[in-house]
Amino acid sequence: MATLKDIYDIIxxxxxxxxxxxxxEVSALVADIQDKYFDLKEELESIKDENKELKEKLSQKEDIVLNEFGFYVKKSENSKHVFCPYCYNKDDQLCLLERDNNEFYCKNCNQYFINRG
Incomplete structure (x- = not known):
């Protein structure tokens, strides 16, 4: 399979x-091919970055689980922090819940949740 360097060497x-x-005419066509090459190279870099970002998101999603009380937690943190189920379900946003006596409160969506644990 040809690499970008191989293609650039041919150009x-x-x-x-x-x-x-x-x-x-040939010089103009070669210049056009070279422009297209650089556009393609830039697009490929953008796709690589997006792919890396999506892999990180997927990895992060695999770390998030719903605990027995209906709150989202990170497996990797051994459930130290609880996250708002409303914000996570709506926007995939991890919003840390603050404890207020027997309730949890989300500053992002202003929801209160009763601690049943």
Whole structure:
């Protein structure tokens, strides 16, 4: 499978040949190919970044579970913190709940939840 470097090397060789034969049409086509190459390379980098971001989100989602009291917790934190079920279900947003006596409160959505644990 050709790599981007292989393709770029071919473009450089074509550009050199176009200069050698002094053909303006071929030179223009090579320049156009080179522009398309750089656009494609930039798009590929963007896709790689997006892919990395999505993998991180997926990994994070796998760490989030619903505990027996209906709150979201991170398995990796051994349920030290509880997160708002409303915000997580609505926007996939992890909003830490604050404890207020026998209730939990979410500053993001202003919801109160009774601690049944």
């Amino acid at each position: 450089k060789e074509l550009r050199s040949l176009a200069k050698e034969i002094q053909n303006q």
